[in-house]
Amino acid sequence: MSSPKTIRWGILATGGIAQTFTKDLLCDPKTRGVDSIVHTVVAAASSSSADRAQQFLKDVGAPSDAKAYGSYQDLVNDESIDIVYVATPHSHHYQNAMLCLEAGKNVLCEKAFTVNAAQAKALIKKAKEKDLFLMEAVWTRYFPLSIYVRDLITSGRLGPVHRVTADLSMSMSPETSFPDGKHRMVNPELAGGALLDLGIYALTWCFQTLYLTQPENERRRPSVQTAMKLYPTGADEMTTMLLTFPRRKELGGDAHAVAMTAMRAAVDPDGKGTAGPAVRIQGEKGEVQVFHPIFRPTKTRLVLQDGTVEDKTWKQPGPGQGSGWKNGFQDMVNEEGEGHGMFWEADEAAMALVEGRKEGKFEGLEESLVIMEVVDEVRRQGGLRYPDKIETTDYPVDL
Numbered sequence: 500m501s502s503p504k505t506i507r508w509g510i511l512a513t514g515g516i517a518q519t520f521t522k523d524l525l526c527d528p529k530t531r532g533v534d535s536i537v538h539t540v541v542a543a544a545s546s547s548s549a550d551r552a553q554q555f556l557k558d559v560g561a562p563s564d565a566k567a568y569g570s571y572q573d574l575v576n577d578e579s580i581d582i583v584y585v586a587t588p589h590s591h592h593y594q595n596a597m598l599c600l601e602a603g604k605n606v607l608c609e610k611a612f613t614v615n616a617a618q619a620k621a622l623i624k625k626a627k628e629k630d631l632f633l634m635e636a637v638w639t640r641y642f643p644l645s646i647y648v649r650d651l652i653t654s655g656r657l658g659p660v661h662r663v664t665a666d667l668s669m670s671m672s673p674e675t676s677f678p679d680g681k682h683r684m685v686n687p688e689l690a691g692g693a694l695l696d697l698g699i700y701a702l703t704w705c706f707q708t709l710y711l712t713q714p715e716n717e718r719r720r721p722s723v724q725t726a727m728k729l730y731p732t733g734a735d736e737m738t739t740m741l742l743t744f745p746r747r748k749e750l751g752g753d754a755h756a757v758a759m760t761a762m763r764a765a766v767d768p769d770g771k772g773t774a775g776p777a778v779r780i781q782g783e784k785g786e787v788q789v790f791h792p793i794f795r796p797t798k799t800r801l802v803l804q805d806g807t808v809e810d811k812t813w814k815q816p817g818p819g820q821g822s823g824w825k826n827g828f829q830d831m832v833n834e835e836g837e838g839h840g841m842f843w844e845a846d847e848a849a850m851a852l853v854e855g856r857k858e859g860k861f862e863g864l865e866e867s868l869v870i871m872e873v874v875d876e877v878r879r880q881g882g883l884r885y886p887d888k889i890e891t892t893d894y895p896v897d898l
């Protein structure tokens with residue numbers, strides 16, 4: 500057996516998700532049965548200071564020779580990096596991903612990919628021009644759970660799927676949680692609001708079940724009707740999207756989806772799933788349900804008309820109990836030794852580099868762009884507009 504290929508990562512930004520991702524990245528891939536690649540972190544950059552980047556590298560347990568940079572520009576100039584993970588707020592993705600691409604770096608960019616479709620298109624054009632890998636980091640699509648759900652659809656086990664409902668709503672009071680209006684959830688300067696932060700996952704479930712599962716040459720952009728409620732800052736606090744996915748008659752004809760997100764209502768009020776599933780994928784022979792949280796789901800239920808009821812739990816792998824290792828995001832701390840699940844997308848990016856592919860397998864750039872086009876239309880209908888400096892495709896712009 501040939502030795503595993505090492506992929507050398509640079510981490511751009513040192514916030515919450517950068518920490519979670521990088522800790523997962525440094526988990527031995529063998530703990531999830533992957534032996535053809537290994538990941539290493541060769542550098543991290545913070546826009547605030549090199550000290551901050553140094554502290555980050557220490558906190559995540561990066562190799563001691565990893566470099567700490569005090570600017571993103573210095574990071575992308577580092578010749579030893581194969582791929583950069585962009586983990587800034589979505590308002591900054593366009594500028595930061597473009598910085599990487601211009602410097603000849605492959606990019607894995609956090610969701611939401613960009614603020615609008617024009618920016619997504621410009622990044623895709625640049626990546627093609629430079630023959631670089633570019634992928635939106637929609638980690639959930641690479642979970643074994645998501646693969647199982649899509650297999651249920653493509654194998655015909657559910658019959659033609661006619662309807663999907665997906666909800667990512669977390670009960671919070673924006674006035675209490677974000678009183679100064681500066682947080683990403685409510686701040687238009689950071690492309691804030693429920694839609695790009697949470698709603699993108701509800702859309703992910705609709706798209707990965709009704710779009711990605713169709714033959715590639717038959718996928719069409721869905722039409723959308725929107726109800727949106729704006730918070731006083733101008734960001735959206737509740738958005739409901741009704742989508743129609745065009746589909747050939749022989750495959751079941753048009754399918755409907757409802758994607759929901761809200762700040763003041765919870766899809767899982769008691770945190771135990773008592774209120775029911777957060778995603779329902781409904782076909783002629785039955786349905787598969789996915790339980791909250793749909794960005795990191797661990798539970799599914801298959802209910803078929805023939806009497807089948809199949810509950811499954813999907814724990815994330817990792818170094819295991821007794822390892823003393825823990826990961827999580829914010830106040831969501833996983834069991835000792837259990838990964839967060841962000842390594843699956845990292846493995847996919849690494850495999851793409853090894854194989855010479857330029858985009859992700861379970862969400863190609865064409866689909867990322869179609870989703871941003873739908874988001875543009877949702878925002879147009881809801882009257883959600885961000886400041887010009889973060890909507891622009893001009894580059895470089897100082898944010």
Ligand SMILES: NC(=O)c1ccc[n+]([C@@H]2O[C@H](COP(=O)([O-])OP(=O)(O)OC[C@H]3O[C@@H](n4cnc5c(N)ncnc54)[C@H](OP(=O)(O)O)[C@@H]3O)[C@@H](O)[C@H]2O)c1
Nearest residue numbers: 512513514515516517545546547586587588589609610611
């Ligand atoms: N996949 C997931 O599960 C998941 C979960 C949460 C968030 N996200 C996405 O990841 C991105 C970052 O979210 P996060 O929760 O990590 O945010 P965060 O904790 O606020 O971190 C963002 C980092 O970006 C850098 N940054 C640069 N300019 C900034 C600015 N003007 N304001 C704030 N930060 C700035 C900062 O790092 P430096 O000071 O080091 O430059 C900051 O620490 C967002 O796009 C979000 O949607 C994904």
